[in-house]
Amino acid sequence: MRINSNTCVLGKSVILVPYRAEHVPRYHEWMRDPHLQQTTASEPLTMDEEYEMQRSWAEDEDKLTFIVLDRSLPDTSGTGSHGGAMAGDVNLFFTLGGEEEEAAGGRQSAEIEVMIAELASRGKGLAKEALRLLMAYATRELGVKRYVAKIHEVNQPSRSLFEGLGFTEFRRVPVFGEVHYELQVSKSVDCWLCALQDSLVYGSYD
Template identity: 55%
Template sequence: MKLNANTTIEGQKVVLVPYRKEHVARYHEWMQDPALQEATASEPLSIEEEYDMQRKWAEDDDKCTFILLDRSQPDTPGTGSHGGGMAGDVNFFFNDHDDPHIAEAEIMIAEPASRRRGLAVEALQLFMAYGLKFLGVTKFRVKIGENNAASLALFGAKLGFAEVSRSAVFKEVTLELAVEGDVKQRLQEAAEQLKLGVYDEA
């Protein structure tokens, strides 16, 4: 998405930066892992296809993607100095044709050393506040494999999403969080505290 092409979002544990070509090589390495392919319902791509995908995602108005940097890790070689090592990514997909303000969220913590340390929760909280303020999101949605207990707990117990449906065919659970009432107030307050930067000047 062009809107976040030069935007960074800084948290206590993470820095969110736009997905650029310098990130593709490491991202491609991650996506060779069969466990990550299964968790993200992804097919392995060639490195050329991965570069092409990055270019498309940077241009598409219905996708907003950030690379998640772990501030406790050194900068990933070849990606410049932006305050941490590549640990995963976080995405919004605006693919509900009936309501363009619904964002389907995804997050991946690919680096084992960065897991189970609260990075996913902080990254999503930052990203959701950004989505409310800059993208006009009125509802967040996730679709999670029914056996993915960690993700179900992350979005359900930790972030307050509620289950709305289950698909026996796809073996996945759909959860949603409407931006209203206390949720809206909390996200608005978080949005006012966002620490935004400019990627090319970092």
């Protein structure tokens, strides 16, 4: 999505930066891992396909993605200017469609997901902070009012992560082995979401 093509969002432990071509080789390495393929329901891509996917993320107005940088690890940009090491990504998809989209008022509803791929960055709470920052950004800048997470039923760590953020189960899809969660932006989450919107710190990603 072009709206975040030059924007980074600064958090305490993470920095969210736009997915650029420079990130593709490391991202491609991550997605060769069978475990990550399984947990993200992804198919392995060639390097050329990965670059094409990156271009799609940058241009498609139905997709919003940030690379998650771990601020506690050395900068891996090669220039030392980005503030941390690549750790994973966090994404939104405006592709729910059908009754879900109609009920939520069109593009006010989005599917959300997060991946912390680097072993050295797991267990630090980065996924939770990245999700909170993305939701605050998307609610503030794009007007998103409802977030949906589709998680494999055996992925208990991910289910616990979203439940801890206030997501509630609303559907099960046995044929895919998925549990679907939602979070409606309302008074129940205003205590942290509104506060985050008001305190978001942006930077420019050069």
